[in-house]
Amino acid sequence: MSTSSQPLSPSNFRDLFDSVEAFLFDCDGVIWKGDELIQGVSQTLQMLRSKGKKLVFVTNNSWKSRSQYAQKFQSLGISVSQDEIFSSSFAAAMYLKAKDFPSQNKVYVIGGEGILEELRLADITAFGGPEDANKTIDLKQNCFVEHDKSVGAVVVGIDPNINYYKLQYGTLCIRENPGCLFIATNRDAVGHMTALQEWPGAGCMVAAICGSTQKEPVVVGKPSTFMMEFLLKKFNVSCSKMCMVGDRLDTDILFGQNAGCKTLLVLSGVTTQSALQDPSNNIQPDYYTNTISDMLDLSRA
Amino acid sequence: MSTSSQPLSPSNFRDLFDSVEAFLFDCDGVIWKGDELIQGVSQTLQMLRSKGKKLVFVTNNSWKSRSQYAQKFQSLGISVSQDEIFSSSFAAAMYLKAKDFPSQNKVYVIGGEGILEELRLADITAFGGPEDANKTIDLKQNCFVEHDKSVGAVVVGIDPNINYYKLQYGTLCIRENPGCLFIATNRDAVGHMTALQEWPGAGCMVAAICGSTQKEPVVVGKPSTFMMEFLLKKFNVSCSKMCMVGDRLDTDILFGQNAGCKTLLVLSGVTTQSALQDPSNNIQPDYYTNTISDMLDLSRA
Secondary structure (H helix, E strand, O other): OOOOOEEOOHHHHHHHHHHOOEEEEOOEOOOEEOOEEOOOHHHHHHHHHHOOOEEEEEEOOOOOOHHHHHHHHHHOOOOOOHHHEEEHHHHHHHHHHHOOOOOOOEEEEEOOHHHHHHHHHOOOEEEEHHHHOOOOOOOOOOOOOOOOOOEEEEEEOOOOOOOHHHHHHHHHHHHHOOOOEEEEOOOOOEEOOOOOOOEEOHHHHHHHHHHHHOOOOEEOOOOOOOOHHHHHHHHOOOHHHEEEEEOOHHHHHHHHHHHOOEEEEEOOOOOOHHHHHOOOOOOOOOEEEOOOHHHHHHHHO | OOOOOEEOOHHHHHHHHHHOOEEEEOOEOOOEEOOEEOOOHHHHHHHHHHOOOEEEEEEOOOOOOHHHHHHHHHHOOOOOOHHHEEEHHHHHHHHHHHOOOOOOOEEEEEOOHHHHHHHHHOOOEEEEHHHHOOOOOOOOOOOOOOOOOOEEEEEEOOOOOOOHHHHHHHHHHHHHOOOOEEEEOOOOOEEOOOOOOOEEOHHHHHHHHHHHHOOOOEEOOOOOOOOHHHHHHHHOOOHHHEEEEEOOHHHHHHHHHHHOOEEEEEOOOOOOHHHHHOOOOOOOOOEEEOOOHHHHHHHHO
């Protein structure tokens, strides 16, 4: 089914630019790497806004909440409103809302403060996350983790403070609480948590819980299109007039394709041109280019 | 293909007993639960020895080495020689020996001291395990884990001290060192690490590394029959004259069946009679009974 992608060029860029009303950007590997802005991003986003394009930032990284991401943009000198940000932490909260998660039930979180904040904003009681970072387990004979029977969902995202206590707590809730949901913010294998190297992503923690529970999660982040209905409501743009811009084939580009958007792969993140063109790869974006700042150069051409 | 199992009875027990020269026992859930001996085990093993049966203890728990398991048996009042014990920690070392693991290469271990000890006894250089238990990661921008390029294998077993440093280190070796092997001691989802409850097993840590590397491991413990060739050499008994006794369908019983042994499920561990008889279960042992001490009662009948 896949036809091979075209490199972004002066002629096809004009077609893309004219037909698209909203650009959806992944953040890590597209806007920044770790805490460093990718060159030319600020001017590129300004140019797009000045031409009347809508901008949306869709990130699978659940470590932060939308407001924390808005602060991060601010600290990097880019002004983005919280309403333009769709993080997988927010998606997890919206999923539970959409499922009418009972108000007497609680959520156990393996992941960051961002998930807890988004759940609080959605009036859902949650615990775990950072507060369990330093819990240790000494497997003596009388060692026993007592879990809360009112936990009705376990949300798992990236967690650099993963430990055996959290794994046991989440496993007990999913295995022993009838009907307990298992929600993954995303399943990215690795990500640029720091500028210098890639680190295990949420896919690592999610797989760990799959391994101990022998259950599969509901994924709310990319490539699941769960977030798309919220995007459509808010921006009132049809999917065919959106372009998803990302650095990952199996999340960003697949998400864009699943939703019926145009897709642009940037090579500033985890995907190399040779990986894109490898015969084993069957996910082909419409276009690819080095970084989003190429759009700035092409718009001036 | 599966026919349903028979409960052990005076008549079929006699057939089984007469046709079997060696009994292979799983340990956790069969001999003990955590650090507590299951009732009647000591007398049952004595009876089998007195009737000339060979005894072998085949455990997927890689936390301990064979000598550490022999000490555990001793501390529970049972005399077992190290040569009668086949642990998945030993299997990992034997697998690398069988593959002529180059002497200039090293092994990184996610797991317990038992794996390191078995690797040392096989003259293989290994590191990681307990020495990395307290390593922490602070994801600042300059944070970087440098890994040893001479690591040629990562061995993953149960590790209650699992942390993000270990996950990153193992992931880097597997992703970046050409030809680096990924070996799982076993993939048990959960196990009775303490008498009071089940805890995530090696299957949890192994899945985590699968999640971050997007690779599948070689499994050396049950249900893989890798250990069987060592068993056959040492005991000189044909598989059809062996009976595998265990509490898990997907490891112990499958292992016995894969090897062509007779199989006996005991209900003293993780498998209930209703799970055995559930239509979704397609692994049927030849026989089942409550605990191995039923063999003692039946031998007197």
